Amino acid sequence: MKKEKKFRDIDSTEKVALAAKWLDDKQASDIVMLDVQGLCSITDQLVVCSARSVKHAQSLADHLLDQCSKENLEFFGIEGRPSGEWVLVDMNDVIVHIFQSDVRDHYNIEGMWSEAERTDYQGE
Template identity: 40%
Template sequence: MESKELVTLAAQACDEKRASDIVVLDMSDVSLIADYFLICEGSNERQVQAIARELKDQAEEQGIEVKRMEGFDQARWVLVDLNDVVCHIFHKDERHYYNLERLWGDASTVAVEGLQS
């Protein structure tokens, strides 16, 4: 599965669990870490965990290895590493504090709707 398809799958999985403010950053020209960062938030710990679990389940159903999942138990910032796509699922309070969109400001934002075309 190509990274664009993978980030589309990730965005849809997050949306299914009502993640808020889903942002996709194209990291290909900025970093060697991943092709895309997906950033979203949940309103409480249970929702953050539900989003992460749905993302993991949908990836595994497609035969995609989840390389690592960090922060699930605390559910303040869960990182799901899908190799070419790294998903950051924040509790709404933590997202504002870490502000990854500003930190990686050189990366272009990709419209989630545009990924599906």
């Protein structure tokens, strides 16, 4: 008997583009996608963006999870939502970092992954 899949299986490149679009739909700023395949052992893609406020960061994270549910995409969890300064959404092969601008500058995720192929999201 073949076990039916619970979640839709899509390529990480497609998933990272969806995540960036969903963030853009809710006015996240400075959205950057980093391809870390071969550089990182826990994920294939990263998305980094900035939020205007704590409530905005929380709303962005909630929107991502809502969209994953609607699209039947697997996600593992969320960290940092209560403080809203740095919210991490784990979508398995895509990890999304939602920052307040000053916190983003401090941790410099883009600099940490400078060898990764970087794409600045331009919107649609």
